[in-house]
Amino acid sequence: MQTLEIRSISKSYSSETKALDNVSLHIPQGMFGLLGPNGAGKSSLMRTIATLQKPDEGQILFGDIDIHQNPQALRSQLGYLPQEFGVYPRMSAFELLDHMALLKGILSRKQRREQALALLEQTNLYAVRNKAVGTFSGGMKQRFGIAQALLGSPRLIIVDEPTAGLDPQERNRFLNLLSEIGENVVLLLSTHIVEDVRELCPRMAILAGGKIVLQGEPASLIQTLKGRVWHKTINRDQLPHYQKTLSVLSVRLLAGKTQIQVLSDYQPEAGFTLLEPDLEDVYFSVLFGTQSTGKEISVC
C-alpha cells in the first residue's frame, strides 16, 4: 500500500507571498480532503505534488519515490485534474481521451481505445462519446476531467476544487464517482466546500495562510466541539455587539431571522441553546482560532 508523505514543504512566489509554509502531511491510501479558503495555498500544494513546480524547501515521497528527484517516476503513476482544466472544444470526448492517452504514453491503439471507452462508460459519458467536448455542461466537463486523470491507472490522483460551480445533482454524481475511485488509490481532494470533505473523506486537513492548521478524522474533529457550539436567534442590529463580545462562528439567515452560532465552553447568556456540532463548525472555529492564535491542532 502506497502513501504520500509531505515533509516540511515551503514555497514562495515573491518575497511578500509565502504560499506554503512548512507543510507536512501523511496521506494514506483512500480519500484525503484538503480544505481551505481561497488563497490558502491548496493549488500551490497540488501543483507541487503534481511536480509542476518545485518547493523551495522540503521533500515529498510517494511510496519510495522522491518525487522531485525523480519526477518521471511519479508522473507515470499520477492522475491530475487541475482547477482550470482546458480542453480542445471541437474534439469529441472519445478523440480527446484517445489523444491524451497517447500523450500519457499508451502506444497501443487497441489499448487506448479500450481504456478510453471504459473510462467514458465509468464516468457516464459513453452516450455522448462522439459529441464535441466544448458542448458539454460544467458537470460533464468535470467528469471528462476525471476520465482523463484516470488514464493509465494512476496510483495517486489529485483533484483540485472539482465541484466548484456544479449544480447539486452533478456534484452528487461527481462525488459518487470520486468515492468509487478513491478506495484503491491515494486520492487527494482539494476544496473550499466543507460538505465535499464531510461526505467523502475518512481523513482531512485544513490549510490556512499556507500552513496546516488542523488534521485528523472528521468525526473526531467534530467530537472536540461537542458541548461548545451554541446558537441564538437575534435581531440583525445586535450582530455587531455579538461579533465584538463572542466567538461568532457563523451567521445564518433563516426565514428572515438572523441566527448566530457561537463557540463557547459555557452558555454565553440566556437564550443560547446547545447545537450538535458539524464539520462546518470545526472549519470556522479553526479559521477563527487561526486568526487569533495561529495554533495547529491535530486529532487522530
Ligand SMILES: Nc1ncnc2c1ncn2[C@@H]1O[C@H](COP(=O)(O)OP(=O)(O)OP(=O)(O)O)[C@@H](O)[C@H]1O
Ligand atoms: N503563480 C503565482 N505567482 C504569484 N503568486 C501566486 C501564484 N500562484 C499562487 N500565488 C499566491 O499564492 C497564494 C496561495 O495561492 P493558491 O492558488 O495556492 O491558493 P488556493 O488555496 O488554491 O486558492 P484558490 O482556491 O483561490 O485558488 C495566494 O496568495 C496567491 O495569490
